[in-house]
Structures are given as C-alpha cells and as structure tokens.
Amino acid sequence: MATIQWYPGHMAKARRQVTEALTKVDIIYEIVDARVPESSRNPLLDEIGQGKKRLLVLNKADLANPAATQGFIEYYQAQGLPAVAIDAQHTKGIQRIIAETHTVLADYIDRQKTKGVRNVLLRAMCVGVPNVGKSTILNRLAGRNIAQTGNTPGVTRAQQWIKTGEDISLLDTPGILWPKFEDPLVGKKLALTGGIKDTLFHADDVALFALETLVAQVPDEVKHLYRVTDADLQQDLPDLLMTMTARLGFKDDYDRTSWVIINDVRKGKLGRFTWDAVPQHA
Numbered sequence: 001m002a003t004i005q006w007y008p009g010h011m012a013k014a015r016r017q018v019t020e021a022l023t024k025v026d027i028i029y030e031i032v033d034a035r036v037p038e039s040s041r042n043p044l045l046d047e048i049g050q051g052k053k054r055l056l057v058l059n060k061a062d063l064a065n066p067a068a069t070q071g072f073i074e075y076y077q078a079q080g081l082p083a084v085a086i087d088a089q090h091t092k093g094i095q096r097i098i099a100e101t102h103t104v105l106a107d108y109i110d111r112q113k114t115k116g117v118r119n120v121l122l123r124a125m126c127v128g129v130p131n132v133g134k135s136t137i138l139n140r141l142a143g144r145n146i147a148q149t150g151n152t153p154g155v156t157r158a159q160q161w162i163k164t165g166e167d168i169s170l171l172d173t174p175g176i177l178w179p180k181f182e183d184p185l186v187g188k189k190l191a192l193t194g195g196i197k198d199t200l201f202h203a204d205d206v207a208l209f210a211l212e213t214l215v216a217q218v219p220d221e222v223k224h225l226y227r228v229t230d231a232d233l234q235q236d237l238p239d240l241l242m243t244m245t246a247r248l249g250f251k252d253d254y255d256r257t258s259w260v261i262i263n264d265v266r267k268g269k270l271g272r273f274t275w276d277a278v279p280q281h282a
C-alpha cells in the first residue's frame, strides 16, 4: 500500500485506533523490517501496549543479513521480548509465529483450561509502521487474501475477526503506526528500505548513505553493476556517484543513478544487508 505523509491529526487518529484495537487482543504481533529492526519500531507501542503480551516479528528476513538477524533475535530475547524472523513474501516462518504465540500465551491458555474452557481462542493483531509487511503476514496467517478496504472517508466498517485455521483469530485490519522522523539517519534507512514515501526524501542522500556500506562490503558487486573500477572506488562518494552516472550513460542525471542504486538495494541485488547495528548486550 502507498505510504502516506503523517500529520499530527493522522498520528492522533492512529494512536486512538491502535489503542482501542489493542483492548480486544491477547497478543500483539509487532511487525518490523528485519533490515532495520530498530529503525522500523515505533516506541509508542511500549506505551500503549503496556501489559499486553507481545511477539516481535522481524519480517523480510530474506533481504536482511542472516547473522545480524540472529543477533537481533538474541538481543530482543535477552530483553525478555520474544522475537521471530520470517519471510512472509515466500511464506517462510509463518509457523514460527503460531508456535511462539502458544509459548508466549502458555499461562493464559492454562488459566482458561483450568476455568473449563475447552477450545481456547487466542486473539491477535498485527501492528507496525507502513510497508513492513503487515497485510502480507495477515494473508499468510489467514491462508487467503483478506481484502483491505483502506481509509475511505465516510466509510466506517466494523473490524472483523479472521480465523487462521489454528486456534488464533486475527483482527482483519492491521494497526498502522507512523515511522520515526526525528533522526535523519533513521530517515535514510527507512527511505532505503521503502518505509517512507519516495517523494519525501532526496534520492542522492539515500543513495550516498547506501553506497558507503556497499563500497566497503561488496566492492565487486558495485564495480560490476555500476561499471566502475577499483580506482573509481577510491573517490569521495559524491564523485563516485558522478562517475557512475557517466558510466551508466545517464549524463548529469545523478537522481536517476541514485534511484537505480536504491531500487537495486531494495530488491536485494547487491546482497542481504541489515542497516541497523545489532545493539551490544551484556
């Protein structure tokens, strides 16, 4: 779905909607992008999700660095926050969400059984910033495509529970929170991974940010894809971007080169990268 620009009114509305929806569920699936697990979290969830069980889902793990993903999972688990890595696009790891839900809610399930409830139903909802894959996960858990009606003005629609084929029911409308804006570095990472509307940032800023890592980590791929040499890679990054633009035959159109780089990174053409550093933990 297209990412929108967030204004205070949107944010207040999103906060209200998510807070309200959370009262109905037993567990929150906090969906983040495995390439930027920290940058794609919204700290508001810590506030409005207090007291609710939570499972952190690092989606798009197919595009992230596997060692970093493992590092993040261990980091979150060490903090008492259960976390799983999945690739919803290719339906990988969905069972992990289901298994982990049972682990996280084990006490609740036991209590319900003690009360005599025979078929305990677990209620869940997906929450996260735009474009992290909430709808894809919902569809995979449901085993079919759930129509999304979006925010049509004047149209209010009751939220529905979606059966997953397991003992889990999901709210059919994911909770959308806004991305972090304050830190420019976080902004670049979100832009690079598709979490911020493309018209809201300068492509060259984001491409230069990406290039720094790409030149350091995958120089051969950079040389091959953008027709530059080892000597070219010694240049300052803005000069390198100019050289690439010339080699690609784009004249002075640095923006075009920048978009090629951004799109290549988004598609994983240069490899699997995680743009957030795994936090150190004791």
Ligand SMILES: Nc1nc2c(ncn2[C@@H]2O[C@H](COP(=O)(O)OP(=O)(O)OP(=O)(O)O)[C@@H](O)[C@H]2O)c(=O)[nH]1
Binding pocket: 001, 002, 003, 059, 060, 061, 062, 063, 086, 087, 088, 089, 090, 128, 129, 130, 131, 132, 133, 134, 135, 136, 137, 174, 176
């Ligand atoms: N490579 C990859 N792409 C994914 C994965 N999950 C989702 N996508 C893609 O990411 C894009 C966004 O997915 P959505 O499910 O629409 O994300 P969303 O969080 O519901 O987005 P909003 O509606 O904007 O809040 C789509 O192009 C998906 O195909 C994944 O695990 N791996």
